[in-house]
Amino acid sequence: MAHSMTAFTRQTREAAWGSLALELRSVNQRYLEPHFRLPDSLRDLEPAFRDTLRNRLARGKVECTLRFEPAASGELLSVNRARLAELARALQDIRTEVPEAPIPDALALLDHPGVVEIQxxxxxxxxxxxxxxxxxxxxxxxxxxxxxxxxxxxxxxxxLQGVRVQVAEVRALLPSILERQRTQLSERLATLKADLDPQRIEAEIALLAQKADVDEELDRLETHVVEVERQLTQKGPVGRRLDFLMQELNREANTLSSKSVVAESTRCAVELKVLIEQMREQIQNIE
Incomplete structure (x- = not known):
């Protein structure tokens, strides 16, 4: 079954220790690209979260935002003195190298990650x-x-059903296309009053028929349609395979267009390209 790469969820949990709110959102991306925004006190959960994502998703840009609100009762703020000392040393180095740099006030220091801890x-x-x-x-x-x-x-x-309809229309047109070419060639020869060998005329008609023969392209279009339908029912990521099949479908549609000799088959080829492009846009969202 095909999975989209676009989704959103928000889950919450409350207890005596406070509340948690977690949001996950994913959008299109060629590969799996996770991004995490976690509280400092829960930052060490990121490696496990990252591994879980890799095990269960294959593609998509995934953003994870976790918020933690401790319960107000009994809550105390304490300063991480070791962290503050490291910050002070770093600030001293900065003042040595850049004397004109402004000195942060106490509130700015408290706002620095890891300086204040909730007990x-x-x-x-x-x-x-x-x-x-x-x-x-x-x-x-x-x-x-x-x-x-x-x-x-x-x-x-x-x-895909639309593609099948267009393929069937072109197949139905093939006999009339050949007959029209025969008639047009005969009319041109009659206008020129050319005295040509009948065998040469038949050879020219056969050559025109060969150039306009699109049976092979139609067969491949039908084969690709069947494969796309099969891929849509497969387990696991199928987006890249479907994208490749869209390229192959478009290749056959272009060949069909280049071989077109009448307006009806040209119209069918254009409609095929429109349908394929519409599918390609949707497939960009599939994992």
Whole structure:
């Protein structure tokens, strides 16, 4: 089943220690590209979150935002003196190299990541709950991508039926195309009052028929349509394979257009290109 790369979910959890809110959003991307915004106190969860994403998703730009609000009761703020000392040394180095650099005030120092710590919350429990919340959110995101993918597959299948209709129309036109070429050639020869060998005329007609023969292109178009339908039902990522098939469909449509000798077949070739482009745009969203 095809999965979209576009989805969004928001999950929350509240307990005595406070509340967690986690958002996951994903959009189109050629490869898997995760981005995390986590509180400093939960920053060490990122490697595990990243590994989980790699195990369950193949493509898409995925943004994860986690917010943690500790419970107000019993909450204390404390200064991480080691972190503050490191920051002070760094500021001293900056003043040595750039004396005119402005000195940050106390509030700016407190706002620096890691300087202020919240005491009172059981961080181990918060991390366990955050990890469980991430798993729930990711499952919901994947379910949303699956629903969107099912809708995209329906839209693509509609276009595939349109491709079949155009292929059938061109096949039905082939006999009349050949007959029209024969008639036009005969009329031109009659106008010129040329006295040509009948065998030479037949050879010219056969050559024109060969140039206008698109049976092979029509067969390949039908084969590619069947393969696209099959890929849409496969498990796992299929977006890149579908994108390749769109290139092949477009190649056959271009050849069909170049061989066209009547307005009807030209119109069919143009319609094929429109349908293929519409499918290609939808496939850009598929994992």
């Amino acid at each position: 009172g919350a059981d961080l181990d429990e918060v991390k366990r709950q955050a990890s469980a919340l991430f798993e729930e959110a990711l499952s919901d995101l994947i379910a949303g991508r699956a629903r969107e993918g099912e809708h995209l597959a329906q839209l693509i299948n509609l276009r």
